[in-house]
Amino acid sequence: MIPGAIIGLVVGLTIMLMHRRNARRGTGVAGDVERALRERGRQTVRQVAQTLGKDTFLGRGQVAQALAALSSTGKVRVHPAPTGTPTLKKIDVITYEAIG
Numbered sequence: 001m002i003p004g005a006i007i008g009l010v011v012g013l014t015i016m017l018m019h020r021r022n023a024r025r026g027t028g029v030a031g032d033v034e035r036a037l038r039e040r041g042r043q044t045v046r047q048v049a050q051t052l053g054k055d056t057f058l059g060r061g062q063v064a065q066a067l068a069a070l071s072s073t074g075k076v077r078v079h080p081a082p083t084g085t086p087t088l089k090k091i092d093v094i095t096y097e098a099i100g
Helices: 002-025 028-040 045-052 057-072 087-093
Strands: 076-079 095-098
Touching: 002 028, 002 057, 028 045, 028 057, 028 095, 045 057, 045 087, 057 076, 057 095
Parallel strands: none
Antiparallel strands: 076 095
16 A cells, blocks of 8 residues: 555656646647747637647646646746636636746
8 A cells, every 4th residue: 555655656746747847848738838828828728728639638637737837837827717706617717828
């Protein structure tokens, strides 16, 4: 049980660091997302996924991870949902914008 937890932790940290590195370098899905935001302006996760041709459940997950990495590196600004927006609808309202 303990070895499985350790392996899971190491894999999770490795993936997180990989996404952050790609966001800093502008490569991978994060680079594609950043370019799409610069070309088209403010967009939601679904709009970015459609722009990149990744409009599937898995594709939107990749786009969301890339947006989180870009946000943590300071390349993307998050515009939160207005107060009172139902939790399940926030994904359709939160927009992202490239900085600079």
